[in-house]
Amino acid sequence: MREHLHAVLPFGLVLIALAFASERGEAHKPITSKYTYNDDVFPIVRDRCGRCHVADGIAPMSLVTYKDAYPWAESIRGELVAGHMPPWNAEDNIGAFRNRPAIAAREIDTVLTWATGGTPAGNPLHAPPEVILKREWPMGMPELVLPLPAEFEMPAGTSEETREFTVPTHTTEARRVRAVDLLPGTPAIVRHATVAIRSAPENVLAVWLPGEDPVATTNGTAFWLPAGAELLVRIHYKKSYKYEGRAMTDRSAVGLYFAPAAATQVRSWIVASPPVTEASGDRVSFNRVIDEDVEALAVYPDPALANVALQIDAVAPDGVRTPVIRVAVRPGWTRRYWFERPLALHRGSRIEVVALVNGADVLLLPSAAPTPRQPATGSPVRVTFDVVPAQTNGPK
Numbered sequence: 303m304r305e306h307l308h309a310v311l312p313f314g315l316v317l318i319a320l321a322f323a324s325e326r327g328e329a330h331k332p333i334t335s336k337y338t339y340n341d342d343v344f345p346i347v348r349d350r351c352g353r354c355h356v357a358d359g360i361a362p363m364s365l366v367t368y369k370d371a372y373p374w375a376e377s378i379r380g381e382l383v384a385g386h387m388p389p390w391n392a393e394d395n396i397g398a399f400r401n402r403p404a405i406a407a408r409e410i411d412t413v414l415t416w417a418t419g420g421t422p423a424g425n426p427l428h429a430p431p432e433v434i435l436k437r438e439w440p441m442g443m444p445e446l447v448l449p450l451p452a453e454f455e456m457p458a459g460t461s462e463e464t465r466e467f468t469v470p471t472h473t474t475e476a477r478r479v480r481a482v483d484l485l486p487g488t489p490a491i492v493r494h495a496t497v498a499i500r501s502a503p504e505n506v507l508a509v510w511l512p513g514e515d516p517v518a519t520t521n522g523t524a525f526w527l528p529a530g531a532e533l534l535v536r537i538h539y540k541k542s543y544k545y546e547g548r549a550m551t552d553r554s555a556v557g558l559y560f561a562p563a564a565a566t567q568v569r570s571w572i573v574a575s576p577p578v579t580e581a582s583g584d585r586v587s588f589n590r591v592i593d594e595d596v597e598a599l600a601v602y603p604d605p606a607l608a609n610v611a612l613q614i615d616a617v618a619p620d621g622v623r624t625p626v627i628r629v630a631v632r633p634g635w636t637r638r639y640w641f642e643r644p645l646a647l648h649r650g651s652r653i654e655v656v657a658l659v660n661g662a663d664v665l666l667l668p669s670a671a672p673t674p675r676q677p678a679t680g681s682p683v684r685v686t687f688d689v690v691p692a693q694t695n696g697p698k
């Protein structure tokens with residue numbers, strides 16, 4: 303019965319949308335696209351964009367119905383051409399990463415052709431089924447679920463705000479953690495989050511983004527959670543224009559996935575620049591030499607940074623240079639980049655970082671600064687590697 307209704311409803315909607323579309327606009331824009339929304343574009347946007355661009359999701363508009371998607375054609379073209387969506391922001395062909403969103407060049411081409419070729423809906427009989435925002439833990443039920451201590455209220459007049467919550471774990475012994483996830487209470491406003499250990503905030507357990515599956519440590523490695531640890535959960539809330547002027551509430555939950563006690567502890571190894579000021583110019587170079595053999599599992603820029611392009615190379619003791627990553631740190635999109643294979647760094651290797659700052663316009667996001675955005679006069683640019691001693695992280 304329910305399915306029957308679903309089949310009928312979108313069909314009606316698409317007919318209305320079609321009538322609407324041909325009334326305005328399409329007379330000016332001839333249809334040149336051989337791809338249609340119903341047959342070609344929908345499956346791509348559902349799989350590549352639909353976890354955020356869905357009703358009640360974090361993105362400003364849904365892309366999983368024709369009527370919602372086609373008015374955004376020009377914007378979709380712009381974002382795809384700029385490589386901004388789906389959000390990843392690291393250059394292809396440098397390094398290989400486990401959590402890179404999968405989107406094929408062919409898929410981008412299909413959406414671009416459709417967006418610039420008159421956005422045809424296609425056969426109404428092929429109108430896609432309704433897509434509903436999934437509200438579940440992508441990795442399955444965590445072993446420990448910790449709701450935030452209180453409901454957060456975002457007043458009608460506030461559109462962006464960062465909040466810190468202290469979440470006691472009540473664990474009685476030290477635990478190893480293979481993954482930490484966050485389940486938003488109100489997905490439409492939970493824009494970015496970090497989960498760290500309160501007593502050692504440089505130990506970031508999770509850099510959370512909407513629509514991304516958590517990544518678990520592999521090969522007998524894990525993050526370390528001291529007994530009775532308190533978590534520091536920092537959430538950046540943001541309303542899209544749809545929710546402007548509305549009071550919203552959220553009560554997200556943190557989920558912990560444990561690893562065996564014998565797991566090797568992942569440590570943070572930080573490379574930091576001297577404080578960046580106007581006088582530093584637009585190019586800040588810094589490096590650090592590693593004094594033991596390690597394997598790096600992941601790398602992430604300071605989640606408070608934005609508007610910096612980072613170029614990170616590893617220079618082995620024999621002088622061989624390996625590009626590690628090139629990443630444009632865009633506001634609200636910092637993430638942990640998990641190497642496809644652990645990156646071996648031998649004792650004596652030098653990690654070299656070049657940070658291109660827009661005329662010293664290194665921004666500290668609200669997650670770090672009390673005011674909306676501040677140029678980082680005097681803050682360092684920091685990059686953290688998650689490392690384990692070499693050899694412990696054996697073959698897959």
Ligand code: HEC
Binds near residue numbers: 347351352388389405
């Ligand atoms: C991880 C979640 C996520 C995914 C996946 C994603 N988007 Fe977005 N998108 C957003 C958010 C959030 C914004 C709002 C801008 C911001 O907060 O940075 C946005 C903004 C946009 C905009 C600009 C809207 C405007 O205001 O002009 C377009 C266009 C867009 N996305 C298209 C896409 C397309 C096409 C895909 C798939 C190929 C995609 N996005 C995948 C989250 C996502």
